[in-house]
Amino acid sequence: MHTNPGIISLISLHMELSQDTKNILGLQLPTDPRWVNLAEISLEAILTDHAYCEQKAATSCISLIQRYSDKAQLVKSLAPIVTEEWGHFRLVLQELEKRGLKLGRQRKDEYVNALLLFQAKGGSPDEFFLDKLLTMAMIEARSCERFKRLxxxxxxxxxxxFYRRFMESEAGHYTLFIELAETYLQKEQVRKRWAEWLAHEAVIMQEMELRGDRIH
Known part of the structure; x- marks a missing residue:
């Protein structure tokens, strides 16, 4: 039987993961330690990308509220997240200004685009809703892990x-999206699909180029 070398690599890296990353975030692959060194060299670029990540997080929550305005708990839970994420955007802008740096142009987010391709297509409304929430949870989980590395x-x-504060915030957001999914859907369905998302995200991380000018 032929064994995919990529799968062998995934298993090997999974075994090297720290226990806290496995337990708290569920992520299958850790960030390459070299990423922090690259990010430190590209501080203006990483802060710019970080600012846009916070802005997109806020607007994504607004979109969810607009699309699912009939789900009272979702609206109640995400409304303060919009305020918090926009506050984070302003904090990063202030840090750029304090350092005499400029907010650069928004760049294509290859990581998020790869996640979006995994969202359910042609399924039921519940499946679509679930994947919307799990996409957000995944982005927050990886952001939390990246902020922890920084x-x-x-x-x-x-x-x-500075990044310790963001790490703590993102950890709370990640769990919120999982909890919201389990509020409206069967827990077993959510956990099964989340496991699929985690496996897929590991493949994305393995295949992506290591860049210090991106949060993801």
């Missing part, structure tokens, strides 16, 4: 604390 690996003590 908080632990940057040489700049101030920036380490």
């Amino acid at each position: 908080s632990e690996g940057l040489n700049d003590a101030y920036m380490s604390k």
Whole structure:
């Protein structure tokens, strides 16, 4: 029987994951440690990309509220997240300004685009709704993991604390989207699909180029 070498690599890397990443986030692959060094070199680019990530997180929550305005718990839960994410956007803008840096142009987010391709196509409304929430959960989980790497690996003590705050916030957002999915759908369905998302995201991470000018 032929064994895909990519699968072997995934299994090997999975075994090297820290236990906290497995338990808290469920992510199958850790960020390559070299990414932090690249990000530190490209601070203006990483802050620019971070700012746009926060802006897109806010607008994505607004879109969910608009599309599912009949789901009272979702609206109630996401409304404060919109405010929080927009506040994060402003914090990153302030950091850029303080350092005499400029907000650059928004770049194509290859990671998010790859996730969007995995969303259910032609399925039931419930499946579509579930994948909308799990896409958000996945982005927040990976963002949390990236912010954790920055908080632990940057040489700049101030920036380490800066990203520690974001890490804690994103962890809460990740769990919120999972909880919302389980509010409206069967827990077994949510967990099964989440496992599929985690496996798919691991493949995306393995195939993506390592770049220090991107949060994802």
